[in-house]
Amino acid sequence: MTAGSVAAAATFTWVGMVLAISFVEAPLKFRAPGVTAPIGLGIGRLVFRALNAVELVLALVVLSCLAARTPPVATWVASGLAVAALAAQLLLVRPVLGRRTRAVLAGQEPPRSPAHLAYVALEVGKLVALLTGGVLLLTS
Template sequence: MNHSLAALTAATAFTWLGTVVGVSLLETPLRFRALRNHVEEDAEATRLGLGIGRLVFRALNTAEAVLAVVTVVAVLVAGPTVAVAVLTGIVAVLLTVQLAAVRPFLQRRSSRVLAGEHPPRSGAHHVYVTLEMLKVPALIALGATALAAL
């Protein structure tokens, strides 16, 4: 694998990892906890959290898409090892499922909540979180495997 492209792959994987950890695992749970501690009505806290979350996740998903494209292009051009190619495919598929299948459902549901409706609980949020939890070790493995190719 080309050394400079292996370094770029590692850098994008670890940058991508940092965005996912920072937003999904730190900011989001803290946002809802802070809102519930400072907003008297739980429904209002939920609406505020969802409104902010939609903006934050739109930015996160945009950054992830850019990082995914850079990673995939670098790997395709680099003549990757099998491990790097497989790990790149895994993170790309996980992100694609999140963006194409789960996020639109969450967007529709959050729009209903923001409009004052009370839709039934959904498992889509848990699916999204599960995909994030799978993406974290895959990104760690991709970054480490790309670094090992240096």
């Protein structure tokens, strides 16, 4: 298996995880019978912590494979944008969301936060970048 094949597989695995968790599981869990906001947030915190850990591993695999292969610049840009979006989520947005989650779990009712919309926007951007990078990997 070539570095390009491994990078493409890791990229599309990453795409599948983001789609399944961020765009399917996360919104649906709050619609399940008996799931309160604190329970949903508690589950979400665990699920997104695990997702982000796997995303970091996949990002390292993709970047390592790209470094071994020297693909076209567009592939680097797309993959780099996905990694940058993940970094922004982890370093800038997740801490804000984490504080809000801890407040809700402590029984407080903090105001809605624009951080959630920022996270979703970064998730959409990351998804577009991953799809673009994956297609470029398959076609180069």
